Amino acid sequence: MPxxxxxxxxxxxxxxxxxxxxxxxxxxxxxxxxAGAGAFVGGLLGGPPGIAVGGALGGVLGAWMASDQFKPIPQILMELPPVQQHKLCEQIFAIIRNLDWTDASHLIMLVTGNAALQQRVAAALISYVTQELKAEIQYGD
Incomplete structure (x- = not known):
């Protein structure tokens, strides 16, 4: 199957x-x-108490900086260059190669109907996103 x-x-x-x-x-x-820079500057300016205050303020700033950067995985996948999409699909195809499907809807039904297969595909996706894209994954809203 191609x-x-x-x-x-x-x-x-x-x-x-x-x-x-x-x-x-x-x-x-x-x-x-x-967060690290806040602790460093706080330590320079205020000694040990400054490290605590600077670390806390740096941590808040760091969380704020990173919070808006999370994007839905489907959006990230669709923005991948074709070469990376193809590489990812080859890895997934190695898992689902024995399935015989007619279209995407049929493939989705086959994979979601088999919990073990769904877990293997999800694990391969997570592995690709974390290792190849060097991304941090978050679940939920």
Whole structure:
């Protein structure tokens, strides 16, 4: 069976929407830097109590900086360059290669109807997002 990138991408978007997955691709490190910088500056200006105050203020600033950077996984997937989409789909296809589907809806039905298969596909997606895209994943609203 040939690799159907569009069908697999729709499957991944469906699964990540169902699990309310979001990811911060680039800016989560900025939040950590802000927290560390706040503690450092606080320590320089106020000694040990300044470290606590600076760390707390830096942490709040860091959380604020990173909070708006989470995007829904389906949006991130659709914004991937075609080469990266194809690479991801090849990894997923290795899991679902034995399935025989006619279109994306049929593929989604087959995968969501099998809990073990759904978990394997979701785990592969999470692995790709965290390792290849260096993103932090968040679940829920």
């Amino acid at each position: 690799l159907h990138v569009d069908d697999i991408m729709r499957l991944l978007c469906h699964l990540s929407t169902e699990q309310k997955m979001k990811a911060a691709v680039k800016h989560s490190a900025r939040g950590a830097v802000a």
